Amino acid sequence: MKILIINGPNLNLLGKREPDIYGRQSFSDYYQSLKQHFKNHQIDCYQTNHEGAIIDKLQEADGEYDAVVLNPAAYTHTSIAIADSIKAITIPVVEVHISDIKQRENFRQHSFITPVALHTIMGQGLKGYQTAIQYLIDNL
Numbered sequence: 001m002k003i004l005i006i007n008g009p010n011l012n013l014l015g016k017r018e019p020d021i022y023g024r025q026s027f028s029d030y031y032q033s034l035k036q037h038f039k040n041h042q043i044d045c046y047q048t049n050h051e052g053a054i055i056d057k058l059q060e061a062d063g064e065y066d067a068v069v070l071n072p073a074a075y076t077h078t079s080i081a082i083a084d085s086i087k088a089i090t091i092p093v094v095e096v097h098i099s100d101i102k103q104r105e106n107f108r109q110h111s112f113i114t115p116v117a118l119h120t121i122m123g124q125g126l127k128g129y130q131t132a133i134q135y136l137i138d139n140l
Helices: 027-037 051-061 073-077 080-088 127-139
Strands: 002-007 042-047 067-071 093-097 119-122
Touching (some): 002 127, 051 067, 051 080, 067 127, 119 127
Parallel strands (some): 002 042, 002 067, 093 119
């Protein structure tokens, strides 16, 4: 399979930002182990702090990749535009959150992405990305 991971705002700060919530490992370090774990699949990664860039990348991925693993970060709770983009593309999207957003502040508990995603994984730390990829491999 060919899978694109899209990470949203501030996920470039993993390992530094609120390590009690998000852990101490950088995503780039984790990504290397993830690629090794799924060495028979192509796993690409893209990170941006900009909402429109996420939308552009989702649209570009359509037909180029078999699926997307998306951690929209704070845009989870605000972006109807990203949700609309997911509805408009033909490839499946699995939503991932490092923390369990249902156990966080009230404003973080609602996701505009969940209703349009194939599946949602939260609260597993960085391992949630591995779970998401395995879910796609097992179910597509």
